[in-house]
């Protein structure tokens with residue numbers, strides 16, 4: 075099951091208790107279902123859990139039954155329809171629309187005064203027209219409605235609630251979307267999917283740990299390359315020094331360093347320092363090495 079499918083399954087566990095919330099959730103469903111006109115209410119979903127919630131939800135909110143229910147085979151898209159005029163009239167009235175007026179859909183904010191009702195409205199919108207990407211891939215949650223005004227008003231509502239939605243028009247739909255993991259997790263928690271919200275936060279933690287590890291690995295690789303290059307230069311200089319006969323004139327301390335480096339060209343300077351008995355400090359070895367490189371340079375002239 076997709077992550078969005080999992081979220082919808084979790085959302086459908088929210089109990090249908092308050093009538094006010096059932097109404098608000100139904101409002102979100104209808105405005106985001108894409109099939110709400112003066113002549114019908116049509117809801118299409120692939121979610122099995124949403125399909126079993128929907129008839130109970132509409133019963134509670136409007137006291138109406140669907141005229142057309144999905145066939146029992148249960149596979150693929152499930153279609154719910156209401157076309158009976160008296161039922162549609164009951165729905166319009168409950169949602170506060172006047173069917174005598176031009177049927178331009180908007181969000182009826184009178185239904186959304188309480189925080190629980192707002193959450194229910196957004197849950198309905200997500201169930202009918204929402205989608206969320208698996209947070210292990212990327213952070214993206216969106217709500218898509220065919221009604222431009224509804225998209226704008228829902229966005230204003232979300233802003234009012236402290237979210238930072240963005241919007242885009244896509245294929246005749248108004249799409250409100252989120253890209254921030256915190257926003258997505260907060261919204262999922264609010265509308266009744268705290269387990270999914272935890273998954274978003276866990277994915278974020280995992281991602282940031284992976285980034286830290288990658289940074290460290292890259293950093294180590296860069297350091298290794300640097301120390302290999304330095305070692306190669308040292309080996310070349312010390313070999314010249316040894317071959318020129320200057321080696322015999324060096325102090326025992328410096329001779330030791332020449333031998334150690336030629337024996338262990340693969341070691342970093344700090345690793346090389348530890349091969350001495352007793353071990354040298356890195357800065358002491360560094361000091362001697364610089365002296366040797368200086369002598370090699372002078373010897374070249």
Ligand SMILES: [Zn+2]
Nearest residue numbers: 094095190191
């Ligand atoms: Zn409520």
